[in-house]
Amino acid sequence: MNKLISIDEAINHIEDGMTVMIGGFLAVGTPEKLVDALVEKGVKDLTIIANDTGFVDKGIGKLVVNKQAKKVIASHIGTNKETGRQMNEGELEVQLVPQGTLAEQIRAAGYGLGGILTSTGVGTVVEEGKKKIEVDGVEYLLELPIKADVALIKADKVDKKGNIRYNKTAKNFNPIMATAADIVIVEAEKIVETGELDPDDVMTPNIFTTYMVDGGAK
């Protein structure tokens, strides 16, 4: 099965109104080439799930600036003024989620869990509308799984079978998001032959990878 496709072919899997998870932390570990192609294609009304909305000219922020999102679920939007402006003008719905909770909600979806219990957010606006569950005298919020139609992942290396190696702090949300979407598209800096990656260096096993694109290609 050939999973290696062109960036254009990959982006054709993303349609108006879809929910898209995008890896990265303040644009470190964000699949920039896939984001650029998505900006070029101009699909609209996306629900974007990401740690943050990057910057106006870098990372996920470019999609917000191009008004392609109807909703953003993120832990931080402060580095991209346009996200805040669109939110204040009522053009964009923004749901702010504590970072660790967001990671666990995505993980729950990918790992087949019905939700997770966390103390984070108890006694704050984050608890509004959520079920509280007490376990051994500690109060937790029930946070529900978050999944997506498509996940866009940034890898250091991917082999042709789809095994992923990530580099340093470019991991962040990528390995978790790779488990929680129907279609997982990986942009790798380098595509290597199957067998070149040591199984112990593989953080995301090939079974999660739907497609990969060569992010190192000019």
Place this chain on the structure above:
Amino acid sequence: MDKNQIKELIAKRVAKELHDGDVVNLGIGLPTLVANFIPDEIDVTFQSENGFVGLGPSPKEGEEDKDVSNAGGQYVTIKKGGATFDSGVSFGIIRGGHVDATVLGALQVDGEGNLANWMIPGKMVPGMGGAMDLVVGAKKVIVAMTHTAKGSPKILKECSLPLTAAGQVNLIITEMGVIEVTDKGLVLKELGPEVTVEDVKAATEAELIISDDLKTMEV
């Protein structure tokens, strides 16, 4: 003291709270300075919530690794013996009680140990990032901040801004003193340089209990 001297004083005093072997997360801004004042003989591991332990110094210009940044998005280095991980592990470390101390700034703190540092409704809504998890998960929560904002107290009877977490703050360190959050209320344990108890009281809205063993802040 000018602004930088104030920040340095606070950071130096916070550094004295950290012990050999501690795992520590520093917030963005003033707390970041704390790393500069850890004595050589003390081994503190800094955790960065974007996904690593072993925060090293800033890289030289031209030697940045695009895949190594801190939680503020600045390029940094990872010390020998450091380790990287994904956001799941990172917040497992944080929520799971594996972080000994977190140092954060604040917009407001109150006598109940409540902290508000993530938004001003209608004005500034950057999002909480990892702050809510850090404050709930770290064993010790140290607020490091200037005592007042443009002359207005930040240590209040009750926070008026949306909370980051309820009742989690353990220690407040400012240029005017060191204040411990206890079951009985806020206890002033140390006085900053060149200030009196009356000065601190006047700059603090919350009730202060003055420690019987009140000391001068040493850094």
